[in-house]
Amino acid sequence: MSLAEFATRRGLSQSAARPPLRQYIAQLWQRRHFVWTFASSKSISLYTTARLGQLWQVLTPLLNAAVYYLIFGVLLQMSRGIPDYIPFLVTGVFVFTFTQRSVNTGAKSVGDNLSLIRALHFPRASLPFAYVILELQQLMMSLIVLFAIVLAMGEPLTAHWLLLVPVILLQLAFNIGISLVVARLGAFARDITQLLPFMLRTWFYASGIIYSLAHVQNRFQDQPWLVKLLEFNPGYVYVELCRHALLAKYRNYVEDLHHPIGHLWWYALFWAVLMFVGGFLYFYRAEERYGRG
Amino acid sequence: MVDVKEKTESVPAEASPQIVIDPTREPIVVVDGLHVVYRIYGAGGDKGTAATALLRMVRRRNRPQMKTVHAIKGVSFVVYRGDAVGIIGSNGSGKSTLLRAIAGLLPPERGAVYTDGQPSLLGVNAALMRDLTGERNIVLGCLAQGLSLEETKAKYQEIVDFSGLKPEFIQLPMRTYSSGMGARLRFAIAAAKTHDVLLVDEALATGDARFKRKSKAKIEELRKDAGAVFLVAHNLEVIEETCNRVIWVEEGVMRMDGDPKTVIAAYTEATDK
Incomplete structure (x- = not known):
């Protein structure tokens, strides 16, 4: 008789084994307070030694916006x-930035x-979850700044703003999913953290952050597939839906260009479900190996 | 896989290379031919210039900056309910690694560890954050150990009292604590949880003499609740006092497994040379 047989016969179970999926999800749910506390603790300790303290949570996005405005708005x-x-x-x-930082920290x-x-x-999935929650908390701070800017620029406060809630929720699901994927990749191949900034910057420029895709599509009239592809990009989808929710003038401007956005909601849902479910399963399948590094 | 045979009169436990099992007792941890390999990044033996890195890539040498350390090399033993097992060995012999592998925190390269219930390490240091107040760290540490929010609230005052920290310090960031105060709070948080199989790594019982006594009593209390206890320590007296069995590990191999007196005597003899 081998030791393994002896152990199983006496009802012992392997200690480094991965729990069944259902049980794993239950465990993760049981740790939800830990995930939240871990995230807020991280965000508190981020600024604890700075003299202005938590004010940086608002100042950082504000300064970011100023830099982009200076470069892309004024200079270019x-x-x-x-x-x-x-x-x-x-x-x-x-x-x-919400997606970008989720990927980076994930x-x-x-x-x-x-x-x-x-x-x-x-x-172990608690960790990528916690980091995305941390980024969500930062986004909430940024949104307060954003609302102030938008209102200050004379945009009206409309019922459309409520659409922001489902968009952000879908983006959250997408971010958690993609962060789970890169968490597993990064755990076993550290080099990915060196490569990610370049990939993320490329993604940034392809996502219509500094230009409007509705505006430049005329330039690609002979390559309609390219516009379709750029539109399918999740980075673009969530950003564009948020703009349509918040900015009335931009909404009218895009309507005048005869550029419908209804299908973007389907893309948003598709990406959120695909990444969340796929990312979760992908991360889960290596659960017992993360300790090895 | 390690073959075992049942205990008979003629085979004394520590003399046999084979694992002997006692069918009358209830096993709680079975370690079967366990190998643990660590992967360490950034250990790079050669010069870390871009040119050498490129050369390595050209020569297709896999994972350049990674080194592996074979920390545990085929260890097998069976621990029964009620056992208090001391693990001894010189520095870097693999004691802590063995503990982490039993806890299921380090995946085995080969072999396996079988347990009844979830073994857990008494130690919460890694979950705490220096920049946070003692108060927040207590909550964070408890939640990290798997306590629910209600349990955490219920245990909070107990932890503060046990740590013996003055109320004004609880509101200060942990980085302002003296090392003794930090150790006391960490121990208090760690001890707030009950365990099926308790694994205690050394250096936990730090602090002043009074706190050492307190923490020793606390470990004793936890030990009574737990099914089995593993204790890693350099202090052989502590091991001899609290354990009914000692395992001697050297360079990742089990040298001896038996009653405390015999093993400690052999260990002292070997190290005094």
């Missing part, structure tokens, strides 16, 4: 007829917490 004159270019740009930057979420993984039991 990218507005090209887009009404209210500042709110257009700032909405794009803030909303895309990729490091396992590697940076190896000592935690090697000390305590918890579903």
Whole structure:
């Protein structure tokens, strides 16, 4: 008789084994307070030594917006007829930053917490979840700044703003999913964290943050597939839907260009479900190996 | 896979290379031919210039900056309910690694660890954040160990009292604590949870003499609740006092497994040379 047989016969189970999916989800749900507390603790400790403290949560997005406005609005004159270019740009930057930062921190979420993984039991997916929640908390701060800017630029407060809630929720699901994927990749191939900034910057420029896709599509009239492809890009989808929710002038401007956006909602849903479910399963399948590094 | 045979009169436990199982007792941890390999990044033996990195890529040497450390090399043993097992060995012999592998925190390269219930490490350091107040760290540490929000609230005052920290310090960031205060709070948080199989790594019982006594009593209390206890320590007296069995690990291999007196005597003899 082998030791393994002896152990199983006496009802012992393997200690480094991955729990069944259903049980794993239940464990993750049980840790939801940990995920939330971990996220807010991280965000508090981020600014604890700065003199202005938590004020940086608002100042950082504000300064970001100022830099982009200076470069793309003033120096490069990218507005090209887009009404209210500042709110257009700032909405794009803030909303895309949510995805961008989720990917960046998600990729490091396992590697940076190896000592935690090697000390305590918890579903490892808690970590990418926590980092995306942290980014969501930052986004909320950014949104307050954004609302102030948008209202200050004379945009009306309309019922359309409520559409922001489902868009952000779908984007949240998408971000969690993509962050789970890069978390697994980053856990076993650290090089990915060096490569990601370049990929993310490319993604940024392809997502219509500083220009309007509705505006430039005329330039690609002989390549309609390219416009279709750019439209399918999740980075663009969430940003564009947020703009349509917030900016009345931009909404009218795009309508005048005869550029429907109804299908973007389907894309948003598609990407959110695909990434969330796919990313979760992908991360889960390596659950027992994350401690090895 | 390690073959075992049942205990008979003629085979004394520690003399046999084979694992002998006692069918009358209830096993709680079975370690079967366990190998653990660590992967360490950034250990790079050669010069870390871009040119050498490129050369390595050209030569298709996989994962350039990675080194592997074979920390545990085929360890097998069976621990029964009620056992208190001391693990001894010199620095870097693989004691802590063995503990983490039993806890299921380090995946085995080969072999397996079977347990009844979830073994857990007494230690919460990694979950705490220096920049946060003691108060927030207590909540964070409890949640990280898997306590629910209600349990955390219920245990909060108990933890503060046990740590013996003055109320004004609880509101300060942990980075302002002295090392003794930090250790006391960490121990208090870690001890707030009950465990099926308790794994205690050394250096937990730090602090002043009074706190050492307190924490020793607390470990004793946790030990009574747990099904089995593993204790890693350099202090052989502590091991001899609290354990009914000692495993001696050296360079990732189990040198001896038996009653405390015999193993500690052999260990002292080997290290005094």
